[in-house]
Amino acid sequence: MDSYTHNSxxxxxxxxxxxxxxxxxxxxxxxxxxxxxxxxxxxxxxxKVRPVLxxxxxxxxxxxxxxxxxxxxxxxxxxxxxxxxxxYEMIDAIVGLxxxxxxxxxxxxxxxxxxxxxxxxxxxKLLPDFYAMLKKEKGNEVGPxxxxxxxxxxxxxxxxxxSLDFVHSSYSVHWLSKVPQGINNNKGNIYMGKTSPHxxxxxxxxxxxxxxxxxxxxxxxxxKLGGQMILTFIGRSIxxxxxxxxxxxxxxxxxxxxxxxxxxxxxxxxxxxFNLPYYNPFIEEVKTIVEKEGSFVIDRLETFEVNLDANDNxxxxxxxxxxxxxxxxxxxxxxxxxxxxLADHFGEAIIDDLFERCAERIGEHLSMEKIKNFNIVISMxxx
Numbered sequence: 240m241d242s243y244t245h246n247s248x249x250x251x252x253x254x255x256x257x258x259x260x261x262x263x264x265x266x267x268x269x270x271x272x273x274x275x276x277x278x279x280x281x282x283x284x285x286x287k288v289r290p291v292l293x294x295x296x297x298x299x300x301x302x303x304x305x306x307x308x309x310x311x312x313x314x315x316x317x318x319x320x321x322x323x324x325x326x327y328e329m330i331d332a333i334v335g336l337x338x339x340x341x342x343x344x345x346x347x348x349x350x351x352x353x354x355x356x357x358x359x360x361x362x363x364k365l366l367p368d369f370y371a372m373l374k375k376e377k378g379n380e381v382g383p384x385x386x387x388x389x390x391x392x393x394x395x396x397x398x399x400x401x402s403l404d405f406v407h408s409s410y411s412v413h414w415l416s417k418v419p420q421g422i423n424n425n426k427g428n429i430y431m432g433k434t435s436p437h438x439x440x441x442x443x444x445x446x447x448x449x450x451x452x453x454x455x456x457x458x459x460x461x462x463k464l465g466g467q468m469i470l471t472f473i474g475r476s477i478x479x480x481x482x483x484x485x486x487x488x489x490x491x492x493x494x495x496x497x498x499x500x501x502x503x504x505x506x507x508x509x510x511x512x513f514n515l516p517y518y519n520p521f522i523e524e525v526k527t528i529v530e531k532e533g534s535f536v537i538d539r540l541e542t543f544e545v546n547l548d549a550n551d552n553x554x555x556x557x558x559x560x561x562x563x564x565x566x567x568x569x570x571x572x573x574x575x576x577x578x579x580x581l582a583d584h585f586g587e588a589i590i591d592d593l594f595e596r597c598a599e600r601i602g603e604h605l606s607m608e609k610i611k612n613f614n615i616v617i618s619m620x621x622x
Contacts, residue, residue: 281410282321283545288409288471288616289328291539295618296332299405299467301340309333309345310403312461314393315411316351318358323369325407326386330373334380344382352397353411355390356579362388392416394453398461405467406458412451412472415516419446422514427497427507430489430515433481440480447518451528459534462621468535474542474615475519487610488573488601489515495596496585504592505585513584515577522615535619544611548572566602569610570594 300309311329316322326349337344351362366386373381391397393408394416419442428435431443458468475482493510500507522542529535548568574594582590604610 281317282324284471284612284614285321285324285328285409287543287545287614288469291541291616291618292325292328292407292469293332295467295469295538296329296405297336299465300333300336300345302465305337305340305342305345306404307343307345308348309405310348310350311405311407312350312352312389312398312403314352314406314408315414316353316357316362317411318353318361320365322351322362323365323386325409327369327373329405329407330377330381330384334377338380344380346382347384349384349386350389350398351386352389352391352393354392357390359388359390393457394450396457396460400460401463403458403462403466406462407469409471410473412454412470413474413517413519415446415518416450416453417446418514418516419443423512425514426511427493428490429493429496429510429513430517431480431486432490432493435481443480443518444520444524447520447524448528451520451525452532455529455532455534459532459621464621466621467538467618468621469616469618471614471616473519473612474525475521476542476613478521478523480521486519487604488569489517491600491604492573492577492593492597495593495600498596499589499593505589509585513581515580519613520615525615525617529617529619534622536622537617537619539616539618541616543614543616545614546609546611548605548610562602562606565605566598566600569601569605570598573597 300306311326313322313325329349330347333347334344336342351359353359369386370384373384389397393411419439422439422442425432425435425439428439431440462468480486496505496510497507499505500510522540526537526540529537548565571594574590574597578590581593585593601610
């Protein structure tokens with residue numbers, strides 16, 4: 240590595256304040272490191288939640304006496320092929336119900352929401368084919384469908400009052416609006432870890448309480464009375480915030496960064512000033528916040544686990560474990576969601592090296608035990 244690159248890497252992180260709304264986005268485009276090509280895990284999660292989504296949409300639509308207009312928002316839609324899966328599933332549920340009951344299909348408005356830095360262009364390019372597929376598959380059974388982008392943080396108002404029938408979000412609510420304050424002493428970690436001081440756990444929980452309450456309050460203004468919201472996000476299975484299903488992956492990534500610091504490629508001080516704007520809540524924390532905020536009543540609250548390597552699923556009978564391939568799969572998945580934050584802090588020059596190391600460490604770990612995401616699904620009605 241030449242000294243210029245080396246120095247530019249070292250100079251990057253000091254005193255840097257992360258502006259999540261400007262920086263955070265899943266890796267854009269359709270290249271080999273893009274979110275488009277590395278979001279099989281998220282697709283698996285969407286398919287697992289489908290029965291809850293279908294049941295909720297059908298119940299809501301018939302409860303509303305088959306309205307002529309139905310308005311939906313998908314929060315944290317991201318970009319790529321997964322973006323329109325949920326829209327398709329909702330349309331499918333409504334079309335099926337209309338067919339069974341002899342009602343005319345509604346005019347449907349779908350708002351795709353994500354932060355302004357999201358790759359909306361990739362999403363919009365999918366729309367002509369999506370509309371054509373709907374016409375081919377559903378013919379006259381599907382009403383007019385209007386899909387629009389709505390950039391902005393869902394930790395705040397996005398839509399007019401009482402304008403939405405249904406809100407959905409998958410794999411977005413575990414991202415916080417900002418890095419918790421007062422955690423400068425979280426040395427050697429990039430998230431909550433076994434060696435994190437007690438105040439770090441408290442700061443992360445407080446930030447999640449504040450953000451999640453704001454999300455509920457904002458949607459309460461925008462959702463019609465009796466309207467529904469389904470949120471799916473990564474949580475943790477036990478109260479202990481250092482549990483394996485919460486922070487293991489980020490601990491492995493932190494170890495890779497510390498290795499690079501030991502080799503003089505980055506400065507350890509930069510690792511100490513980097514923390515993820517992310518939180519995996521315990522299910523009781525989620526329930527408490529919803530009850531305290533008071534705008535929604537919980538209909539369903541379920542949990543399920545998925546393997547972090549999406550190719551390793553229980554349905555795939557031909558699956559053969561390979562340390563290298565699995566390490567690469569999981570490393571690509573983590574890179575697709577975290578690259579924007581890491582590159583902003585450490586500089587882009589270290590990213591390829593970091594995730595090569597990460598793939599190796601994760602492969603080693605997976606050869607001993609599987610890494611799983613513990614998922615929380617909550618379905619709520621607006622009081």
